Amino acid sequence: MKLPNGPKIPVLLQMMRWIANPMSFMEACAKTYGETFSISLDTNSSPLVIVSNPQAIQQILTNDTKELEAPGELNRTFEFLLGKNSVITISGAEHQRQRQLLMPPFHGERMRNYSQVITDVTQNVISQYQIGKPFNIRSATQAITMRVIMQAVFGLHEGTRAEKLQQFLGELLEKASSRLIVALLYFPALQRDFGPINFWGKQMRHQQETDELIYEEIRERRKQPDSSRTDILSLLMAARDEADQPMTDQELRDELMTLLAAGHETTATALAWAFYWIHKVPSVRQKLLQELDSLGDNPDPSAVLKLPYLNAVCSETLRICPVAILTFPRVVKTPISLGGYELEPGTVLLGSIYLTHHREDIYPEPKQFKPERFLERQFSPYEFLPFGGGARRCIGLAFAQLEMKLALAKILSSVELELVDNGEIRPKRRGLVTGPDRPIQMIIKSQRQVKSPVLQTTTV
Numbered sequence: 001m002k003l004p005n006g007p008k009i010p011v012l013l014q015m016m017r018w019i020a021n022p023m024s025f026m027e028a029c030a031k032t033y034g035e036t037f038s039i040s041l042d043t044n045s046s047p048l049v050i051v052s053n054p055q056a057i058q059q060i061l062t063n064d065t066k067e068l069e070a071p072g073e074l075n076r077t078f079e080f081l082l083g084k085n086s087v088i089t090i091s092g093a094e095h096q097r098q099r100q101l102l103m104p105p106f107h108g109e110r111m112r113n114y115s116q117v118i119t120d121v122t123q124n125v126i127s128q129y130q131i132g133k134p135f136n137i138r139s140a141t142q143a144i145t146m147r148v149i150m151q152a153v154f155g156l157h158e159g160t161r162a163e164k165l166q167q168f169l170g171e172l173l174e175k176a177s178s179r180l181i182v183a184l185l186y187f188p189a190l191q192r193d194f195g196p197i198n199f200w201g202k203q204m205r206h207q208q209e210t211d212e213l214i215y216e217e218i219r220e221r222r223k224q225p226d227s228s229r230t231d232i233l234s235l236l237m238a239a240r241d242e243a244d245q246p247m248t249d250q251e252l253r254d255e256l257m258t259l260l261a262a263g264h265e266t267t268a269t270a271l272a273w274a275f276y277w278i279h280k281v282p283s284v285r286q287k288l289l290q291e292l293d294s295l296g297d298n299p300d301p302s303a304v305l306k307l308p309y310l311n312a313v314c315s316e317t318l319r320i321c322p323v324a325i326l327t328f329p330r331v332v333k334t335p336i337s338l339g340g341y342e343l344e345p346g347t348v349l350l351g352s353i354y355l356t357h358h359r360e361d362i363y364p365e366p367k368q369f370k371p372e373r374f375l376e377r378q379f380s381p382y383e384f385l386p387f388g389g390g391a392r393r394c395i396g397l398a399f400a401q402l403e404m405k406l407a408l409a410k411i412l413s414s415v416e417l418e419l420v421d422n423g424e425i426r427p428k429r430r431g432l433v434t435g436p437d438r439p440i441q442m443i444i445k446s447q448r449q450v451k452s453p454v455l456q457t458t459t460v
């Protein structure tokens with residue numbers, strides 16, 4: 001078997017470049033070796049094949065379980081945080097079963113129930129910021145997504161335990177995003193607890209404290225079951241497997257941590273990017289405000305969801321700055337031909353969401369923020385794939401889109417925002433997601449009064 005070409009530099013150097021800036025490393029490789037290339041990040045395993053051709057990505061994502069599989073073992077990087085029983089770290093039939101358990105709360109009627117929570121939480125968070133005082137927009141969006149996901153997962157975001165859990169979890173995820181932790185993930189030998197001075201040890205202790213709060217909540221629910229509750233924890237606690245067994249506390253903890261981590265950090269970062277781009281490109285802000293104002297004060301969430309330009313702005317944000325730059329890894333099960341290469345069983349493939357979204361042939365001027373492209377053209381699910389696809393497609397896709405749209409609509413309609421400086425902000429790896437390389441400082445210039453739609457039509 002001949003693997004696609006890739007950099008000839010030593011594995012350690014490749015790993016360093018990957019840790020420092022995976023986007024620029026991938027871009028450099030694509031420039032030299034083309035749309036399919038191999039990189040090596042570990043001396044003990046075979047190279048990883050990175051793919052950014054939509055046909056090849058389609059072949060990968062539509063073949064999950066036939067020629068390819070998406071084993072959870074390859075997502076071990078996340079195990080330190082999510083545990084061994086997370087839907088992300090398990091495989092095969094068990095993975096499918098767990099997905100089926102987790103998906104109902106993210107569909108249909110249930111989703112609509114979250115609209116009011118999102119709008120109320122957003123209103124509450126933004127009202128705490130003062131006019132004229134600079135703040136990091138990501139702190140605001142993190143506060144929103146944390147409270148919203150707490151509500152969806154536990155059915156509560158207020159009260160002592162909920163507040164403590166939000167604080168602990170926020171700190172835990174912030175630390176998990178540090179470059180040092182990311183580097184330690186690639187050097188398992190250093191992941192040891194050397195006492196209180198040790199960084200990894202501190203992280204683990206912090207995690208135990210957070211876990212303890214989750215277990216407390218589970219214990220309390222077991223003591224006082226309430227069949228009227230519709231939050232995800234209640235649903236998971238009521239679920240039974242084929243042997244009529246409920247999920248263990250450890251399994252529940254791992255799934256809850258997965259949803260809290262995946263549902264909070266990702267959407268908060270996507271929202272922060274959206275605010276950055278909307279205010280970086282004045283014409284986008286202007287068009288978007290016009291569209292939002294056309295709905296009047298306190299619009300119906302379903303009307304907000306249908307706004308075409310808002311939808312295009314969210315899509316363009318996730319295109320230009322995808323918070324997940326790669327799909328989860330897939331492994332070849334039976335020999336396949338992909339992108340002109342004959343690949344043997346065991347080869348690990350990754351769809352590069354970042355490179356695909358930055359292809360000049362699909363997205364002309366890919367470094368420019370142009371929501372209009374999503375109004376002019378329909379992109380296939382293999383050209384535009386911020387939420388991945390196939391057997392591991394993001395469970396929270398609709399939830400994240402709902403949250404992005406409603407939070408953006410609420411904030412933009414309530415306050416006039418401005419970027420503190422006009423300098424460029426680039427994507428940087430932040431542990432589990434790809435976020436801004438420095439804080440996006442914004443300022444509230446004034447409160448906004450939404451003009452009534454009738455008034456608007458008469459003045460236009």
Ligand code: HEM
Nearest residue numbers: 262263266267270324327328387388389392394395396400
């Ligand atoms: C803008 C926000 C988000 C983005 C860009 C995003 C992106 C992704 C991507 C790229 C994957 C991997 C898909 C693949 O390999 O094919 C994924 C998986 C996943 N996401 Fe999201 N996600 C977001 C929000 C959420 C939310 C809100 C939740 C839950 C509340 C969530 C839960 C999950 C879970 C559980 C998986 C693993 C699915 C599996 O392994 O079967 N995500 N997400």
